[in-house]
Amino acid sequence: MADLSEGGRGQLLLVTALVLAVVFVSLSVVVNAAIYSENIASRQDPSGTDALQGRHETAVMAVDLLASVNRENNTDNATLGEGLRGGLDETGEFVRLERAKRGSLTNTTLQTSSQNNGTIVYQNESRELTTADQSDATPGNWTVVRNVNRRAGGNGTRAFTMNLTSISGDLRILVVDYGASDVWGLTVSGNVGAGNDITVEVDSPVSSTKNCTKTLDSGHAEIDVTGGTVAGEPCDALRGSYRFAHGVGDRYNISVENGDQATGNYSLVIRNTTAWKKAANDSDFQLNYTKASGGAPYARAAVYNTTVVYEYRSSELVYETKIRVAPGEPDD
């Protein structure tokens, strides 16, 4: 009797121990899962960030490269294209080596078919904003470029910057619709000098007039017309519905008024290769620019925009994107 009872109790304890063991094992599995979930919560997927960083580096270098090629080469568009391709091979190699250290591959290629040739108009010496020839009755009132055509959904002028050293009147930059009467006008007034105020006023065909006044901290006034800054600070009169050429049609002229009442240098890139030339039957316009030697301003072949294809491959990510390179181009 006693033996049987002791045997029963033994079985009960055995089964209990077994069940409890299973419970503890299950509990350990659950605890392990909890630890694992905390572990994966702290994981990061670096590929996406790395790819974006590489893309950004490529874009920044391509922008600098385009500006450099436009500045240094003055022959023709084919030479500019060659310069871009060569430069991109070298800068792309830098991005590729940096990524290779982290176990990923990149490739950057220039999409030559998407290259748009244009013209860079610039004056790199401080003089009045007049024609090169100055033989006209009013050399300060002249058309800088004509019949600039916008790209679809965008603009046709980029990187328009002025650096003025003096203003004696109201300098006006006008963007005039080629076929209609819409005019976008920019008026710069004030006294250039450290501590002085300079005012930029914009008349937009779709909005009322808006102006902004900035205090200069040096003896020159930097106005980024397409970038929307004055003396390095954002200017609301050059942004939003007042931005460069907003409200003007698909084709427009850019002209200067009272250019003889301001001194400084400037630069802009337009989307056309012939917009700086006047019509064939009007040779005076060609005197606006210096052909070979002599004084500014100059009009030379430039690349308006190009496209770089950026590819990124790692064990987690395959990414291919196009980077449109047109630094300083405002939205439509």
Place this chain on the structure above:
Amino acid sequence: MTDRRGVSFTLNYVLTLGIAALLITGLIVAAGDYVGSQRESVVRSELEVVGHQLAAALEQADRLVRAGDTEELRLNHTAPAEIAQSTYTIEVDPGSPESDLHLNATELDVTVTVEAETTTSLAATAVEGGSVTIEYNTTTANELEVTDD
């Protein structure tokens, strides 16, 4: 006297065994319930983590797409195939700009919903839980699709 001692002895054993069985059964049931509730809690927590990881991967893919004119994008996202020994499913319920990701642990019937905020639209899909691929469909819909290829 001897007979009475015998009965008492047997009764004593029966009572001891009964009480011990009762206590042990209670212990096992309580421990089982505790493990079950902990498991459900862990599954819920881990589904949330996996869901947020997937949402982060989708938002990462969205950032890559929005960076420019994307020709090709394929992002492999690694995640556990089982959560606390339970398989699970992922269902993408597109919305704008916030889409819902429903993660369901099939064995426990625990469902967790996580939001993913993307500018690029998402495709409505349902896949088995685990490592998935996020692909940008450039041919038809220009949307991000989660597949379990």
